[in-house]
């Protein structure tokens with residue numbers, strides 16, 4: 001007998017469940033297109049060479065301890081992460097208007113940001129695109145926000161439903177939060193053009209809609225870290241406020257290390273100080289403080305110009321391979337006749 005005897009069997013997560021089914025399938029020609037994890041030509045996971053080097057350096061450094069990090073994580077990692085997404089010369093950083101806290105990868109950053117907004121922001125509705133990453137509505141709902149949708153993908157053109165997007169954001173209540181995929185929209189791969197981003201920015205600022213960027217793939221869309229960050233930087237350049245969730249899972253291949261950051265760009269330095277104090281109150285009862293290894297690897301790479309350059313080369317190689325694999329899949333499906341429908 002169990003006190004839990006009445007408990008119902010929960011369904012598998014729709015995305016991670018594909019991996020469960022994949023592992024069970026005895027077929028020798030199976031391919032797992034479920035979870036978004038990079039694979040080599042041999043179908044194997046990849047640890048970047050620059051990551052292996054950084055880990056060696058960390059292991060060989062006798063001055064390193066396993067002490068707790070502060071609630072906000074590794075300070076150097078936070079600074080470098082903000083620079084990576086907002087640009088080294090970002091005025092918002094120079095004016096000390098950016099607060100960054102290390103979080104448990106992209107998911108944890110979204111969750112901490114969501115709970116902060118639920119506690120301290122006047123508007124609790126967050127608009128998410130249709131479709132979007134399946135975890136988005138669950139994360140924000142559990143954080144205490146109300147998730148609503150805006151039109152994003154148009155199946156007829158297999159492109160952006162720009163008019164639908166503009167209509168839906170135009171009719172959102174003043175001050176609503178809007179979740180934006182910074183680049184490489186998941187699951188469609190459809191991103192606005194720079195021109196469309198500029199129109200979205202103007203519309204959002206005119207209605208005081210608060211941008212919450214999700215950057216899970218910086219570098220994967222174009223192969224360039226700076227190019228993929230351009231839409232975000234347009235929003236920072238206008239002096240307005242925003243939230244930013246960053247993940248190193250894909251672009252540094254650190255999936256299981258759970259390394260990411262939440263940044264909040266604030267209107268002034270003194271607001272940023274108070275925002276940080278409140279973020280600590282969100283994090284402390286949730287997991288107390290974040291892990292040490294992942295951000296140490298990232299900081300080792302980002303602070304050293306040679307290692308940083310090596311990273312950009314390895315990142316570009318991953319991005320190029322992804323782009324060429326998609327093209328080959330597209331061509332192969334097309335050559336077998338019928339219309340191609342990639343989801």
Ligand code: PMP
Pocket residue numbers: 036104105106107108133181186214216247248249255260
């Ligand atoms: N946002 C998007 C759009 C994603 O696709 C993912 C990963 N699939 C994440 C956030 C978060 O991933 P992680 O928590 O592993 O960084």
